[in-house]
Amino acid sequence: MDIKELKKRAENDIKTASSLEVLDEISKKYLGKKGEITQVLRSLKDLPIEERKEQGLLANQIKKELEQAIKSKDFGAHEDVKDRIDITAPGKKPLHGHLHPITLVRREVEEIFAKLGFETVEGPEIEDEWHNFDALNIPKDHPARDMWDTFWLKEKELLLRTHTSPVQIRYMENNSPPLRIIVPGRCFRYEATDASHEMNFYHVEGLMIDRDISASNFKAIMEKFFEEFFKKQVKLRIRPSYFPFTEPSFEVDIECLICKGKGCPVCSQRGWIEMAGAGMVHPNVLKAVKLNPKNWQGFAFGMGLDRLTMMRYKIKDIRLFFSSDLRFLKQF
Amino acid sequence: MKFSYNWLQSFFDKKLPKVEDLAELLCLRVFEVETTQKKGKDFVLDIDVTPNRPDCFAHLGIAREISAILGFKLKEPENKFKEKGETKAQVEIEDKNDCPRYVARIIENIKVRASERYIQERLMACGVQPINNVVDMANYIMLETGQPLHAFDFDKIKGEKIIVRRAKKGEKITGLDDNKYELDKDILVIADESCAIAIAGIKGGKSTAIDKGTKTILLEAANFNSVLIRRASKKLNLRTDASMRFEHDLDKELTIKAIDRLAFSIQGDVMKMVDKSFEKTKERKIKFDLIKAEKLLGINIAKTQARKILESLGFEVSSKFEIGIPSIRQDIQIQEDLIEEIGRIYGYENITGKFPNLALIPAKRNENIFWQEKARDSLKQANFTELYNYSFISKNIGDDFGGPLVELENPYSEGLYYLRPNLLLNLLGSIPENRKHSAQDFRFFEIGSTFRRDRGTIKETNMLAGIITAETDGFYILKGVIESLLNSFGISEIFYDNFEANPEKSKMLYWDLRRAAEVKVDNKEIGFLGAVSQIALRHLQIKENVFAFEIDLAQLIRSAQEENEYQPISKYPAAIRDIAVLVPRNVRVIDVLNIINSTVGKLLKDVDLFDMYEGEGLPQGKKSLAFHLIFQAEDRTLSSEEIDNFQKKIINSLEKDPEWDVRK
Numbered sequence: 004m005d006i007k008e009l010k011k012r013a014e015n016d017i018k019t020a021s022s023l024e025v026l027d028e029i030s031k032k033y034l035g036k037k038g039e040i041t042q043v044l045r046s047l048k049d050l051p052i053e054e055r056k057e058q059g060l061l062a063n064q065i066k067k068e069l070e071q072a073i074k075s076k077d078f079g080a081h082e083d084v085k086d087r088i089d090i091t092a093p094g095k096k097p098l099h100g101h102l103h104p105i106t107l108v109r110r111e112v113e114e115i116f117a118k119l120g121f122e123t124v125e126g127p128e129i130e131d132e133w134h135n136f137d138a139l140n141i142p143k144d145h146p147a148r149d150m151w152d153t154f155w156l157k158e159k160e161l162l163l164r165t166h167t168s169p170v171q172i173r174y175m176e177n178n179s180p181p182l183r184i185i186v187p188g189r190c191f192r193y194e195a196t197d198a199s200h201e202m203n204f205y206h207v208e209g210l211m212i213d214r215d216i217s218a219s220n221f222k223a224i225m226e227k228f229f230e231e232f233f234k235k236q237v238k239l240r241i242r243p244s245y246f247p248f249t250e251p252s253f254e255v256d257i258e259c260l261i262c263k264g265k266g267c268p269v270c271s272q273r274g275w276i277e278m279a280g281a282g283m284v285h286p287n288v289l290k291a292v293k294l295n296p297k298n299w300q301g302f303a304f305g306m307g308l309d310r311l312t313m314m315r316y317k318i319k320d321i322r323l324f325f326s327s328d329l330r331f332l333k334q335f
Numbered sequence: 336m337k338f339s340y341n342w343l344q345s346f347f348d349k350k351l352p353k354v355e356d357l358a359e360l361l362c363l364r365v366f367e368v369e370t371t372q373k374k375g376k377d378f379v380l381d382i383d384v385t386p387n388r389p390d391c392f393a394h395l396g397i398a399r400e401i402s403a404i405l406g407f408k409l410k411e412p413e414n415k416f417k418e419k420g421e422t423k424a425q426v427e428i429e430d431k432n433d434c435p436r437y438v439a440r441i442i443e444n445i446k447v448r449a450s451e452r453y454i455q456e457r458l459m460a461c462g463v464q465p466i467n468n469v470v471d472m473a474n475y476i477m478l479e480t481g482q483p484l485h486a487f488d489f490d491k492i493k494g495e496k497i498i499v500r501r502a503k504k505g506e507k508i509t510g511l512d513d514n515k516y517e518l519d520k521d522i523l524v525i526a527d528e529s530c531a532i533a534i535a536g537i538k539g540g541k542s543t544a545i546d547k548g549t550k551t552i553l554l555e556a557a558n559f560n561s562v563l564i565r566r567a568s569k570k571l572n573l574r575t576d577a578s579m580r581f582e583h584d585l586d587k588e589l590t591i592k593a594i595d596r597l598a599f600s601i602q603g604d605v606m607k608m609v610d611k612s613f614e615k616t617k618e619r620k621i622k623f624d625l626i627k628a629e630k631l632l633g634i635n636i637a638k639t640q641a642r643k644i645l646e647s648l649g650f651e652v653s654s655k656f657e658i659g660i661p662s663i664r665q666d667i668q669i670q671e672d673l674i675e676e677i678g679r680i681y682g683y684e685n686i687t688g689k690f691p692n693l694a695l696i697p698a699k700r701n702e703n704i705f706w707q708e709k710a711r712d713s714l715k716q717a718n719f720t721e722l723y724n725y726s727f728i729s730k731n732i733g734d735d736f737g738g739p740l741v742e743l744e745n746p747y748s749e750g751l752y753y754l755r756p757n758l759l760l761n762l763l764g765s766i767p768e769n770r771k772h773s774a775q776d777f778r779f780f781e782i783g784s785t786f787r788r789d790r791g792t793i794k795e796t797n798m799l800a801g802i803i804t805a806e807t808d809g810f811y812i813l814k815g816v817i818e819s820l821l822n823s824f825g826i827s828e829i830f831y832d833n834f835e836a837n838p839e840k841s842k843m844l845y846w847d848l849r850r851a852a853e854v855k856v857d858n859k860e861i862g863f864l865g866a867v868s869q870i871a872l873r874h875l876q877i878k879e880n881v882f883a884f885e886i887d888l889a890q891l892i893r894s895a896q897e898e899n900e901y902q903p904i905s906k907y908p909a910a911i912r913d914i915a916v917l918v919p920r921n922v923r924v925i926d927v928l929n930i931i932n933s934t935v936g937k938l939l940k941d942v943d944l945f946d947m948y949e950g951e952g953l954p955q956g957k958k959s960l961a962f963h964l965i966f967q968a969e970d971r972t973l974s975s976e977e978i979d980n981f982q983k984k985i986i987n988s989l990e991k992d993p994e995w996d997v998r999k
Contacts, residue, residue: 098718099715099716099718100714100715100716100717100718100719100720100721100778100780101715101720101721102711102715102721103721103722103723105723106711106721110708113704116698117698119698120693120695120696120697120698121698122698122699122700122701123698123701123704124701125701125703125704127784127795128726128784128795129741129754129786129793129795144561144562144565144566146386146561146565146582146583147386147387149386150386154743154744154745154747155743155744155745156741156742156743156744156793157741157742157743157744158793161793163726163743163754181693181696183696183698189726189783189784191726193745193747202725202747202751203723203725203726211691213691213693215630215691216691217630217631217632217633217689217691218631218632218633218634218678218683218686219632219633219634219686219687219688219689220633220688220689220690220691222633222686222687222688222689223688223689223690223691224688224690224691225688226688227690239688240363240683240684241683241684241686242362242363242364242367242679242683242684243363243364243365243366243675243679243683244367244385245385245386245387245388247387250669250671250672250674250675251631251632251671251674251675251678251679252675253683254367283631283671285671286669286671300630300631324723325723325724325725327722327723327724327761327764327765327768327769327779328768328769329720329769329772329773329777330772332720332721332722333720
């Protein structure tokens with residue numbers, strides 16, 4: 004068959020095609036695996052070399068032209084509206100809600116510490132004086148108690164926990180070392196609210212007890228945590244502090260991620276940002292849970308989950324977390 | 336606490352580093368410096384002295400730290416003078432537990448005038464107002480040594496006698512601040528023979544104040560029971576430079592050092608000392624194990640270096656490393672306290688991070704959190720947004736809707752008064768505020784602790800609650816949400832029961848109980864679902880219909896199951912038939928379903944309600960329920976006669992009730 008004849012017939016078929024289905028059929032008829040053009044191309048190998056070259060060139064060109072014709076076929080008024088798309092029109096998003104940013108950051112923190120072998124533990128928000136204070140080496144009438152402004156319940160000796168540290172005690176009362184836990188949770192402090200203070204806030208507590216866990220181990224673990232959390236190398240600095248339940252006690256700073264230590268408004272020109280209070284667990288705390296401080300030692304730390312969240316998303320006002328404002332929440 | 340840079344400098348011959356550098360050094364080695372501020376030719380450092388270090392509520396204390404950090408030699412202030420004669424003063428202590436030590440000196444031939452300028456400047460740098468040379472010097476020595484001091488006009492003390500006793504009930508005193516204070520037996524006073532002349536450790540009295548005519552003074556340096564002073568200060572709501580220091584356990588030996596330093600600094604004839612001392616300050620020694628220090632800090636430290644650090648801080652170090660603790664360091668009680676001293680002067684920044692050498696134990700999964708997070712994800716997928724609300728509710732809302740509430744001794748305000756008894760009240764409260772910015776339907780949820788009183792105890796329950804604003808179909812939407820939530824927990828057997836009154840629930844005024852249901856799993860109620868009552872909506876200023884649910888998460892998690900077993904898929908085709916039945920309006924879907932399901936048995940694989948309609952086109956009082964019936968066998972293809980037969984059977988059963996009518 005004359006290949007040009009074949010081309011004419013195919014062009015005519017494409018021209019008169021009335022729908023996508025018909026066009027599909029035509030495409031198959033000429034260009035498919037067993038299509039007529041395909042057959043021609045296959046038969047070329049039987050021709051003498053000179054003729055093969057000439058016919059091959061022609062057949063391939065015709066194939067291309069037909070493909071183009073099929074692609075650009077316009078059905079005009081007949082075209083089914085459903086078939087037409089505008090790739091620049093907006094897509095239709097599936098509807099879904101949003102999780103609170105502190106939830107998202109808490110999950111991340113839990114995941115990172117889980118990788119380091121820390122189990123996540125919870126505890127009650129209403130606490131007794133023993134777990135919140137006494138067992139943590141903060142006796143009644145001790146000036147250190149002023150470090151925590153406390154919401155007291157009408158019931159004697161009950162209070163809203165001022166930190167997640169009482170869960171350390173609860174956990175050690177029921178579990179033997181070696182142990183590694185973190186405790187995320189809501190805490191309460193009786194203080195006026197402003198952009199950086201809330202009476203409801205979130206802490207994450209960490210505790211690791213073993214035979215010879217040291218300050219050096221603490222530093223390595225915190226460095227790893229911040230590196231994983233901020234997804235880059237973070238410079239960490241430990242300096243002296245005081246907490247009744249740790250000895251020695253530390254304040255943990257990280258180098259300001261914005262100015263890299265040069266000083267900027269975010270770090271109040273200090274170059275460092277306070278991230279956690281920490282220390283080596285005080286022997287009196289171990290004794291309070293009937294562990295022998297001669298055999299066991301380790302570190303504890305407490306960190307503001309809301310603070311981590313504020314850094315993660317560059318949130319300037321802590322009060323937004325409890326505002327229930329959808330304009331804020333739907334950004335996460 | 337405020338410190339003067341020039342004052343600190345005065346303890347050293349060597350020049351101190353620039354104020355910012357000094358602040359940074361202090362921050363890395365001992366205390367955080369909040370701010371540094373230029374004041375005239377001086378700088379003021381606001382240092383955050385930690386409550387365990389009352390010895391550093393004093394310039395001398397900070398200077399000792401600087402000396403240890405920089406290796407600078409400290410010049411101890413002078414206090415040598417000659418006593419001029421016997422004292423006239425008598426001191427009587429009622430209870431030695433209240434006042435373990437009381438030291439007094441009389442100075443005669445005083446000239447009251449203004450203090451020297453540098454004294455005034457240093458006081459002002461520390462925020463203390465200059466008054467006259469006597470009062471100023473007492474304040475100055477307090478800021479120098481950390482020992483609060485007081486000067487009485489001796490001629491105004493009746494009977495030349497100091498009595499330290501508890502106040503009598505209703506006893507009154509006018510303070511140096513001209514305020515009148517009413518005292519009681521929990522408050523310690525300094526008295527003469529007739530009345531109280533000072534509130535011990537807190538405030539001097541006006542009746543014995545130093546004035547221009549004062550000739551003879553009595554200086555007091557005492558040590559009071561710290562708990563007593565702290566309580567009294569709280570009770571009187573009066574916190575002073577003195578009380579703030581006395582609240583801590585001060586060094587009893589400091590009394591003598593301070594009073595002599597003060598006597599030395601005031602011009603006049605110093606008489607012999609009265610020293611009422613009830614317990615000798617024992618010399619304390621602590622055994623120090625360098626290996627323990629290395630193990631706790633994770634560093635290697637040479638003996639010589641450890642010794643040098645301890646000695647620089649004023650500790651005596653014996654050859655066997657028994658450490659003598661100076662009386663000023665009341666905070667050093669155990670070996671770990673000394674390890675901290677070594678660690679901080681060594682420099683925590685010099686400790687390098689090393690991972691512990693431990694067995695690889697994977698962290699156990701917390702089941703409670705695992706399921707809780709699953710619930711969050713499930714609700715997020717259902718288009719719910721998670722809120723965090725306060726754990727408090729207002730007095731107003733609580734009194735009207737709360738039930739047996741948990742009360743605070745010190746609520747923050749009327750608006751944040753009780754602990755929340757449920758999550759719904761605060762969730763509902765978030766609607767009006769958000770309505771200002773958005774016209775869309777809201778779907779909110781929260782997971783958190785709720786608190787209520789239950790037969791004398793307080794119950795803290797972890798709840799999950801959600802709300803949806805919707806015109807009418809909110810109930811079914813929420814029911815679907817709960818269904819898919821529970822399915823994700825591996826729970827498929829869920830029952831909904833009519834509300835049944837019991838004493839606890841009769842207070843749940845925020846539900847519209849005619850349009851509410853109990854959610855039950857394993858025959859136990861785990862939650863509630865329904866429309867929010869009109870009273871509650873009105874009270875919370877919500878102008879639209881709201882549906883809500885709440886679930887006891889702990890109960891739900893107890894029933895949760897992660898295992899999910901695959902059910903083989905039948906090889907034989909399924910046949911679907913639709914059926915619509917017209918029933919009286921009060922007939923419930925479950926009634927119809929029960930009849931359909933009991934008629935055919937296993938071969939009826941599934942029944943789906945796909946339409947529920949009442950209104951136009953239907954007879955009065957009737958509604959139409961339409962179902963897909965899915966027939967399938969495990970072992971053969973069902974013939975169409977069989978299926979027709981089943982359908983006929985179902986129709987017959989349904990039409991047994993004359994008021995039911997299957998639409999053909």
